[in-house]
Amino acid sequence: MNLIRAEVERLTARRFVQLMVVLLMAAFVVTAATTLAGSHQPTPAELAQAQRAAASDLRSMELEHARCLARDRGERFPGDDHLYLPRDCSELDPALRDRLPVAADYLTGVFTFTRQAEPLLYFLVAYLVLFGFLVGASYIGADLNSGGVVNLLLWRPRRLTVLGTKLGTLLGAVLTVSALASLAYLVTFWVIAQVAGYPGPTNAAFWSGLGAVWGRGLILVLLATATGFAIATMGRHTSAALGAVAAYLVVWELGGRIVLQILDVARPEQLMLGSYIGAWLAGEVSFWDSTACRTVTQGYCDGSYTLTWQPALAVLVLLTAGLSATAFAIFRRRDLI
Amino acid sequence: MTSPVIEIEGLRKTFHSLRRGRRVAVDGFDLLVEAGQVHGFLGPNGSGKTTTLRALLGLVRADSGSMRVLGATTPERLPEVAGRVGAIVESPQFYGNFTGYRTLRLLALAGGVPVTRVDEVLAQVGLADRGDERVKGYSLGMKQRLAVASALLKRPELLILDEPANGLDPAGIREMRDLVRSLAANGVTVLVSSHILAEIQLICDHVTIISRGRRVTAGPVTEVLAGFDDHxxxxxxxxxxxxxxxxxxxxxxxxxxxxxxxxxxxxxxxxxxxxxxxxxxxxxxxxxxRPDLESVFLELTGGSAHPHIPWQVGSAPPDQPTTDQQIDLGMRGVDA
Incomplete structure (x- = not known):
C-alpha cells in the first residue's frame, strides 16, 4: 500500500504528467469556448421550421419506399417513369435506416448535443489515448533512464512487484483522469446545449450508445497506456515507445498498405492495427475489398466486409498482453547498469 | 568472533554486447566483510567494483558464484534483509524537479519508513536547510549527500557506499569521513568503494583490492601495508x-x-x-x-604480473586461473 502511495505521488508530481493534464484542460476549454461562441439557442420559429423540414424529409423517404413497393406489386405511381428505384426496396425502407431525419439536422449555427456528443467524445478519446500512451511511456522510461527504478529496487528488491505496482498505479491513475475528464467534458457540453444550443431528442438508445462509446474509449485508453509502458520498459527509454509507434505507422500502416495494394492482397485492412482500433471504438467498421468482385462477371457482387468489436478487442488485448508479458519477462532478468 | 556481513565467493559476471562483444567484468571474485568493519573496496576504473556491488544488491545477475548479505543468500533472499541494508551505487540520479525532501519522502513511503526520519537524515548529511530546494539546483556534492541520506533512511546495519566522495569538496570529504566514522562507532558495518586512496586509508580498517575482476589482496589495512614494507x-x-x-x-x-x-x-x-x-x-x-595505500594499490593494479605481489589465500593473479601461487599476505614480504 505504501508503495502504491509513493508511486501515485511520484506520478502526480511529474512535470510531464502535469503538462499533459494542463494541455487536456486547455483543449477542453478551447473546444467548449468555441462551441459556446458559435452556437445559439434556437428560437421557437427556427425549431418549428427545422421540425417541419425533418418531417418533410421523412415523408419523402416514406413515399419513395411506397413507390418501390408499388412497383414490385406491379402498380403504377404518377411520375415513376423518370425515377430510379433499386431492385431491393428494403434499401429505401425508412425503418431500416441507421437514423431518421431529425429537427437538429436542419438547425444551423446551433450546437445540438445529440448530434455532436459522439464526435466530441471521439476527439476526447483520441487525446486520452495519446495522453495514456505518452504518460505510460515517460513514467517508466524516465524512471529507468534516471536510475529511479534502481533506487526503488534498493528498497524493494522485488522486480515484478515493483514493475507491477508501477503499471497498476499508472492504469488506475489514467483511468481516473480519463473517466473524470470525459464525464466533465460531456456534462459541460450538455450544459452548453441547454443554455446556448439544443439538447436534441435524447432517449435510452442515445444514452446507451454514447455510454458504449465512452466505455470502449476508456478501455482503449488503458490499452494504449499499458502498451506505452511496456514498450518503454523493453527499450529502457520513453523514446523507445515513441520510436516504435512512429516506425509502425510509417513502415506498416503506410508503407505496408501500399505494398499490400501492389501485391493485390485480399482485405489488407484486416492486417492493420488501425482497423481494429476503429472497429473497437465504433462497434464495427465496414471495408470494401477491391479484389473480391474481380472474378464475378455477372450479377451483383458485394465486396464489402465488416470488422466487429469482438475480434477487434481480442486483437488489441492480445497485443497489449503480449507486449506487457514480454516487458515483465525482460525486466525480471535485465541487468540494471 | 565476528560474523560475516557480506560473503562473496567465486563471483563471475560477463556482459555481452553486440558492439563490444563479450566482456568479463568480474572473474571469480571473493569478498568477506565482517560485522563492525569499515571495509574499503578499491580497484581501478573498470575493475569490477560497481558490477560486484550491483550483483550483491540484486541489480545485476551473476553468471556464477555465491553471495550472502547479513546471512541471506542474494539475490533470492535479498528482500528479507533489504530493510537492513542502505546502499548507493555509483552516482545516483534523482528527478530534478523533486525537492530533496520529496525525493526522500517517496523512498521512505515505498520502504515503509516513518516519514519523520527524512528530516533526521537530511540533518545528518548537512542538507537540513536545503531539503525544500529542487534537486536540479543541487551541486554534485549535494546530490551525493542526498544519496547518502537515502541510504541512511532505513537506519541500516550495513551501509554500502559506492564512491561516496564523488563531487565533494575537501570540507565535504571530511564531513563524509566523520559521518562514516560515527556510523561505524554506532555499530554500522560500512563497505565503501572509492578511488580516493588516502581517504580509504584514513577511514577503513580493512581493505579489498580488485583488479580485472579478481581480488588481488585483502585484509586489515595495516597488514596489507606491512606486506609491502621493504624496511x-x-x-x-x-x-x-x-x-x-x-x-x-x-x-x-x-x-x-x-x-x-x-x-x-x-x-x-x-x-x-x-x-x-x-x-x-x-x-x-x-x-x-613506509608504503601507503596508493603505492600498494598501484603496484597491485598497475602490474598484476609483478613477482612481488603477495596473493592472499583465496585469490589468484588475474591471468592465472589456478591457486598454486596463493601465498598468505601476512607471511610474505615484497622482497621474496
Whole structure:
C-alpha cells in the first residue's frame, strides 16, 4: 500500500504528467469556448421550421419506399417513369435506416448535443489515448533512464512487484483522469446545449450508445497506456515507445498498405492495427475489398466486409498482453547498469 | 568472533554486447566483510567494483558464484534483509524537479519508513536547510549527500557506499569521513568503494583490492601495508659517496640519489647510524619510508604480473586461473 502511495505521488508530481493534464484542460476549454461562441439557442420559429423540414424529409423517404413497393406489386405511381428505384426496396425502407431525419439536422449555427456528443467524445478519446500512451511511456522510461527504478529496487528488491505496482498505479491513475475528464467534458457540453444550443431528442438508445462509446474509449485508453509502458520498459527509454509507434505507422500502416495494394492482397485492412482500433471504438467498421468482385462477371457482387468489436478487442488485448508479458519477462532478468 | 556481513565467493559476471562483444567484468571474485568493519573496496576504473556491488544488491545477475548479505543468500533472499541494508551505487540520479525532501519522502513511503526520519537524515548529511530546494539546483556534492541520506533512511546495519566522495569538496570529504566514522562507532558495518586512496586509508580498517575482476589482496589495512614494507629508510649525511660505500660494505642495500640515500631491507635503523657513526660520518636524517595505500594499490593494479605481489589465500593473479601461487599476505614480504 505504501508503495502504491509513493508511486501515485511520484506520478502526480511529474512535470510531464502535469503538462499533459494542463494541455487536456486547455483543449477542453478551447473546444467548449468555441462551441459556446458559435452556437445559439434556437428560437421557437427556427425549431418549428427545422421540425417541419425533418418531417418533410421523412415523408419523402416514406413515399419513395411506397413507390418501390408499388412497383414490385406491379402498380403504377404518377411520375415513376423518370425515377430510379433499386431492385431491393428494403434499401429505401425508412425503418431500416441507421437514423431518421431529425429537427437538429436542419438547425444551423446551433450546437445540438445529440448530434455532436459522439464526435466530441471521439476527439476526447483520441487525446486520452495519446495522453495514456505518452504518460505510460515517460513514467517508466524516465524512471529507468534516471536510475529511479534502481533506487526503488534498493528498497524493494522485488522486480515484478515493483514493475507491477508501477503499471497498476499508472492504469488506475489514467483511468481516473480519463473517466473524470470525459464525464466533465460531456456534462459541460450538455450544459452548453441547454443554455446556448439544443439538447436534441435524447432517449435510452442515445444514452446507451454514447455510454458504449465512452466505455470502449476508456478501455482503449488503458490499452494504449499499458502498451506505452511496456514498450518503454523493453527499450529502457520513453523514446523507445515513441520510436516504435512512429516506425509502425510509417513502415506498416503506410508503407505496408501500399505494398499490400501492389501485391493485390485480399482485405489488407484486416492486417492493420488501425482497423481494429476503429472497429473497437465504433462497434464495427465496414471495408470494401477491391479484389473480391474481380472474378464475378455477372450479377451483383458485394465486396464489402465488416470488422466487429469482438475480434477487434481480442486483437488489441492480445497485443497489449503480449507486449506487457514480454516487458515483465525482460525486466525480471535485465541487468540494471 | 565476528560474523560475516557480506560473503562473496567465486563471483563471475560477463556482459555481452553486440558492439563490444563479450566482456568479463568480474572473474571469480571473493569478498568477506565482517560485522563492525569499515571495509574499503578499491580497484581501478573498470575493475569490477560497481558490477560486484550491483550483483550483491540484486541489480545485476551473476553468471556464477555465491553471495550472502547479513546471512541471506542474494539475490533470492535479498528482500528479507533489504530493510537492513542502505546502499548507493555509483552516482545516483534523482528527478530534478523533486525537492530533496520529496525525493526522500517517496523512498521512505515505498520502504515503509516513518516519514519523520527524512528530516533526521537530511540533518545528518548537512542538507537540513536545503531539503525544500529542487534537486536540479543541487551541486554534485549535494546530490551525493542526498544519496547518502537515502541510504541512511532505513537506519541500516550495513551501509554500502559506492564512491561516496564523488563531487565533494575537501570540507565535504571530511564531513563524509566523520559521518562514516560515527556510523561505524554506532555499530554500522560500512563497505565503501572509492578511488580516493588516502581517504580509504584514513577511514577503513580493512581493505579489498580488485583488479580485472579478481581480488588481488585483502585484509586489515595495516597488514596489507606491512606486506609491502621493504624496511626502507631515507638517509642524509654530508658525504653521500663515502656513506654509500660503507653501507654496501656492511651488506646493506643502498640506492643513491642527488641529496640522499635510500637503504632497504633494514628492519632496525640503528644498523645504519652505527655503521656510519663508527666511521665518523654523522647521520643528519634517518627517516623510515613506509608504503601507503596508493603505492600498494598501484603496484597491485598497475602490474598484476609483478613477482612481488603477495596473493592472499583465496585469490589468484588475474591471468592465472589456478591457486598454486596463493601465498598468505601476512607471511610474505615484497622482497621474496
Amino acid at each position: 626502507e629508510h631515507l638517509v642524509r649525511v654530508d658525504d653521500l659517496g663515502r656513506a654509500e660505500e660503507l653501507l654496501r660494505a656492511a651488506g646493506i642495500t643502498v640506492t643513491g640519489h642527488d641529496d640522499h640515500l635510500v637503504v632497504s631491507g633494514v628492519p632496525d635503523p640503528v644498523a645504519v647510524s652505527r655503521t656510519l657513526g663508527e666511521q665518523g660520518l654523522w647521520v643528519r636524517e634517518l627517516t623510515p619510508l
